[in-house]
Amino acid sequence: xxxxxxxxxxxxxxxxxxxxxxxxxxxxxxxxxxxxxxxxxxxxxxxxxxxxxxxxxxxxxxxxxxxxxxxxxxxxxxxxxxxxxxxxxxxxxxxxxxxxxxxxxxxxxxxxxxxxxxxxxxxxxxxxxxxxxxxxxxxxxxxxxxxxxxxxxxxxxxxxxxxxxxxxxxxxxxxxxxxxxxxxxxxxxxxxxxxxxxxxxxxxxxxxxxxxxxxxxxxxxxxxxxxxxxxxxxxxxxxxxxxxxxxxxxxxxxxxxxxxxxxxxxxxxxxxxxxxxxxxxxxxxxxxxxxxxxxxxxxxxxxxxxxxxxxxxxxxxxx
Amino acid sequence: xxxxxxxxxxxxxxxxxxxxxxxxxxxxxxxxxxxxxxxxxxxxxxxxxxxxxxxxxxxxxxxxxxxxxxxxxxxxxxxxxxxxxxxxxxxxxxxxxxxxxxxxxxxxxxxxxxxxxxxxxxxxxxxxxxxxxxxxxxxxxxxxxxxxxxxxxxxxxxxxxxxxxxxxxxxxxxxxxxxxxxxxxxxxxxxxxxxxxxxxxxxxxxxxxxxxxxxxxxxxxxxxxxxxxxxxxxxxxxxxxxxxxxxxxxxxxxxxxxxxxxxxxxxxxxxxxxxxxxxxxxxxxxxxxxxxxxxxxxxxxxxxxxxxxxxxxxxxxxx
Numbered sequence: 001x002x003x004x005x006x007x008x009x010x011x012x013x014x015x016x017x018x019x020x021x022x023x024x025x026x027x028x029x030x031x032x033x034x035x036x037x038x039x040x041x042x043x044x045x046x047x048x049x050x051x052x053x054x055x056x057x058x059x060x061x062x063x064x065x066x067x068x069x070x071x072x073x074x075x076x077x078x079x080x081x082x083x084x085x086x087x088x089x090x091x092x093x094x095x096x097x098x099x100x101x102x103x104x105x106x107x108x109x110x111x112x113x114x115x116x117x118x119x120x121x122x123x124x125x126x127x128x129x130x131x132x133x134x135x136x137x138x139x140x141x142x143x144x145x146x147x148x149x150x151x152x153x154x155x156x157x158x159x160x161x162x163x164x165x166x167x168x169x170x171x172x173x174x175x176x177x178x179x180x181x182x183x184x185x186x187x188x189x190x191x192x193x194x195x196x197x198x199x200x201x202x203x204x205x206x207x208x209x210x211x212x213x214x215x216x217x218x219x220x221x222x223x224x225x226x227x228x229x230x231x232x233x234x235x236x237x238x239x240x241x242x243x244x245x246x247x248x249x250x251x252x253x254x255x256x257x258x259x260x261x262x263x264x265x266x267x268x269x270x271x272x273x274x275x276x277x278x279x280x281x282x283x284x285x286x287x288x289x290x291x292x293x294x295x296x297x298x299x300x301x302x303x304x305x306x307x308x309x310x311x312x313x314x315x316x317x318x319x
Numbered sequence: 320x321x322x323x324x325x326x327x328x329x330x331x332x333x334x335x336x337x338x339x340x341x342x343x344x345x346x347x348x349x350x351x352x353x354x355x356x357x358x359x360x361x362x363x364x365x366x367x368x369x370x371x372x373x374x375x376x377x378x379x380x381x382x383x384x385x386x387x388x389x390x391x392x393x394x395x396x397x398x399x400x401x402x403x404x405x406x407x408x409x410x411x412x413x414x415x416x417x418x419x420x421x422x423x424x425x426x427x428x429x430x431x432x433x434x435x436x437x438x439x440x441x442x443x444x445x446x447x448x449x450x451x452x453x454x455x456x457x458x459x460x461x462x463x464x465x466x467x468x469x470x471x472x473x474x475x476x477x478x479x480x481x482x483x484x485x486x487x488x489x490x491x492x493x494x495x496x497x498x499x500x501x502x503x504x505x506x507x508x509x510x511x512x513x514x515x516x517x518x519x520x521x522x523x524x525x526x527x528x529x530x531x532x533x534x535x536x537x538x539x540x541x542x543x544x545x546x547x548x549x550x551x552x553x554x555x556x557x558x559x560x561x562x563x564x565x566x567x568x569x570x571x572x573x574x575x576x577x578x579x580x581x582x583x584x585x586x587x588x589x590x591x592x593x594x595x596x597x598x599x600x601x602x603x604x605x606x607x608x609x610x611x612x613x614x615x616x617x618x619x620x621x622x623x624x625x626x627x628x629x630x631x632x633x634x635x636x637x638x
Contacts, residue, residue: 021526022526022530023523023526024523024527025523025526025527025530026530156527156530156531156534157527158527158528158530158531158543158546158547159524159527159546164546166531166534166543168534169538194519195519196518196519197516197517197518197519198516198517198519198522199515199516200513200514200515200516200517200552203517203522203525203526203552204342204343204344205478206522206526207340207341207342207344207522207525207526207528207529207530208343208344208475208476208477208478208529209477209526210526210527210529210530210533211341211344211345211475211477211529211530211532211533212475212477212485212533213530214529214530214531214533214534214537215475215485215487215533215534215536215537217534218533218534218537218538219488219537224477224485227477227478227483228477233519233522
């Protein structure tokens with residue numbers, strides 16, 4: 001029994017940020033893929049990353065240079081400065097895939113530490129630590145990955161100062177198809193591609209679409225949602241880095257998707273679909289396109305995840 | 320009986336466009352004020368403006384230079400090229416007030432002509448003619464006045480090409496207070512004040528707010544609506560032309576308004592309120608501010624008008 005109280009295994013979900021027209025303001029969590037961490041309290045003070053699996057050796061074990069480590073250190077500094085924790089990280093999420101890989105690791109650690117240490121932090125604290133970790137990982141404290149990964153759901157970040165998050169109602173039949181072409185894109189670099197100013201007329205079209213998209217979610221109006229999935233700002237700039245992006249988009253639409261765009265800063269492409277069958281059909285069609293072009297890829301189908309991180313049975317993990 | 324079929328009197332409502340964050344994309348109609356027209360069919364072909372009342376002599380009787388005349392001519396050209404019509408216009412709306420004065424006149428004429436001539440045009444045609452008239456009146460075919468004046472309700476113009484209009488559900492207790500400081504602002508000039516491009520970060524905050532505002536309307540979430548009423552684009556540029564704008568805004572907020580901003584390109588200021596009593600309190604507070612500063616003004620309180628133009632009993636008009 002003592003061992004259980006000293007260790008915890010947590011899964012935190014992948015997230016789609018920059019959801020079409022909602023660049024920097026819309027984000028949602030999916031059921032899979034995701035990252036898992038095993039956290040174990042230890043006598044020695046501080047944060048220790050014991051091992052990272054599934055990253056191909058890309059991530060640092062130095063807790064200052066790893067989003068999971070940064071998140072854990074912020075947490076301990078604020079709430080348990082005498083505590084020590086060991087982290088074992090299982091990357092289910094490809095790095096640089098635009099699926100919120102750094103955010104999911106941070107979310108899993110923050111959720112797990114808070115459980116292990118008897119809930120000293122509230123939700124706001126966790127979000128704050130999560131944003132700090134994102135700043136280290138991506139160069140900007142954007143929250144459209146770490147917030148849905150920590151809280152689940154489909155969120156609007158209406159304001160950063162003060163931080164204000166709104167959870168949209170999730171239309172019952174909304175599913176997401178993800179396809180990742182095994183290409184790593186650094187968020188930091190992808191952000192630098194964007195212009196610092198945009199034409200007012202472009203901005204007006206974009207905010208008409210975010211309003212339409214929001215109304216579509218709130219009223220389960222799938223057609224309005226579909227028509228509003230137009231991104232005039234980030235997608236046109238970033239599409240060139242994703243193999244066969246416009247063909248993929250066209251394929252998704254023909255297979256019945258409500259719309260598709262780049263997840264985060266790519267290279268994953270997401271499609272929103274009405275119903276699991278359509279999501280499957282869209283996934284098959286996009287997969288065929290990549291197969292025929294000999295592009296290696298991974299794909300997933302998922303509803304919108306509304307719970308955020310969850311505890312995983314440690315014993316099943318150790319088997 | 321014959322006389323009734325030859326003449327019609329129509330009221331069309333004032334409208335609030337550029338609703339806070341929703342510059343160029345949100346617009347709504349109010350129950351008052353509004354414009355009225357009496358249309359009378361005549362033998363001679365063409366459009367004749369018999370008289371305009373309440374404009375202080377500012378508007379031209381030349382149908383080519385008057386939004387009511389332009390709208391009527393477009394209509395006749397498309398659907399009744401042999402017909403003739405005489406227009407008598409009663410301006411209930413102050414000109415250059417930001418309340419869609421040109422749009423209300425055009426809407427009243429289009430709705431009335433369509434009735435008089437046996438409904439040859441559909442709603443799409445009327446919108447098209449209305450947009451043409453706005454182009455003549457304001458220098459741009461913006462639809463956020465003429466569309467709600469013709470259709471009623473609270474609309475999102477999601478796209479102009481093709482034209483796509485979405486009617487938001489209207490929260491039951493939503494009221495609007497209007498205060499007009501007797502200053503004329505030309506829409507054409509007010510548009511020229513705006514920058515042609517804006518910082519991406521400003522645009523992002525604005526489209527977060529239009530999404531929040533849309534969700535607030537759809538779910539009758541008055542607090543979300545309130546927090547989302549932030550305009551970072553047009554209001555900061557145009558506020559200087561409206562007497563005591565920021566004091567007025569502050570007064571409205573303290574009196575309980577959900578939010579306030581400039582109606583259209585001004586000079587009218589609108590406040591959205593929850594409940595008629597609050598709208599009245601807000602109106603009183605804003606009125607006191609202007610009274611104490613010896614600024615002459617007009618004010619109105621209204622729910623959102625959901626019907627658009629309506630037929631007025633001609634006999635009551637002639638009394």
